[in-house]
Amino acid sequence: MQNKKILLSANNAFVIYNFRYGLMKELEKKGYEIIALAGDDGTSQNIKNEGWRYIELTIDRRGKNIINDLKLCYSYYKIYKKEKPNYILQFTIKPNIYGTLAAKLLGIPVINNVTGLGDMFSTNNLTSKIVKSLYKISFKYPKKVFFQNDDDLKIFLDSKLIDSKICGRIPGSGVDIDKFKPLKKEINDKKFKFLFLGRINENKGVKLINEASKKLKYKYPDIEFQLLGKVYVEEQKHISKEELQKWEKESNIKYLGTSKDVRQEIKECDCILFPSYYREGVPRSLIEAAAMAKPIITTDNVGCRDIVNDKYNGFLAKPKDLDSLIEKIEKVLTISKVELNQLGINGRLKVEKEFDEKIVIQRYLEAIEN
DSSP states (O other), X not given: OTTOEEEEEEEEHHHHHXXXXXXXXXXXXXXXXXXXXXXXXXXXXXXXHTTOEEEEOOOOTTOOOHHHHHHHHHHHHHHHHHHOOSEEEEESHHIIIIIHHHHHHHTOOEEEEEOBOTTTTSOOSHHHHHHHHHXXXXXXXXXXXXXXSHHHHHHHHHTTOSOGGGEEEOOTTOBOTTTSOOOOOOOXXXXXXXXXXXXXXXXXXXXXXXXXXXXXXXXXXTEEEEEESOOOTTSTTBXXXXXXXXXXXXXXXXXXXXXXXXXXXXXXXXXXXXXXXXOBSSOHHHHHHHHTTOOEEEESOTTHHHHOOBTTTEEEEOTTOHHHHHHHHHHHHHSOHHHHHHHHHHHHHHHHHHTBHHHHHHHHHHHHHO
């Protein structure tokens, strides 16, 4: 396999480096030259530090301008034609659609990964119909398409957007269970800390966390709701840093910003709180938290319920339901330490069995070999 190239393409460098690091390392061992193609969000230097090539791509991941998208498709074509990779692995919506069309014109085999459908499949407006049509056209051509949960796979099959023969299921992005493992807390400030990890966006349920915090702050003064993640100001329904500062004054909210190593924040929390009603793939943050033996409160929602079994390694609240969320929070606050620890232990066992990244890597290697 010496001198063969594999190109990985995603919306941003963070997705490639943080979620596909183990896969790239394994492919490198197999003798492949690794190329990463993505928009730069400050993570590209990490890719370069590994000795992998990085190509910056101008991409508006949320944009709906058809002219810009046609330009993007042409950018993929030019880059793929110049690099002549043996295989292309694509993640996120625009690479999956436009990158596939470009690769088809050049005869380069593609493996796609549907990492979640977001809010595009929750509506039936014109934009949604266009996206579905683009999926139907472009998904005639990949050699393999991996889905991270059964809900998304069913939608594509029921809507006849894809041929079942090229479909496959993988457990999210998986996680390195040797890197993400239970660690002992070092800070003992007698606060019970709930930690949210993810984009600071209303669809991820952060407003619900603030509302729950306001209702519970007097009854449970020693709890803290921590928010860890980036504010993407170009996203609809993002929560501004000014609003976050306001939340900190009116409730038990603490905004932590971003982290270079989320294990440190996960280690110091008592429970993960992720009330998302966005169409997730399988949230990587929940896999990481469960691997570190943390109990989880999330929603009975696409992707989220794949990692949490209700009352086994956490609790499932109803999506967009504040009362249900508060009920689950109080459940965690009132059960014994032994019961709470057992939820975490069960989560670790679930990840070891179902979400080890070695499973994902093996599926990719098999797809490439086939």
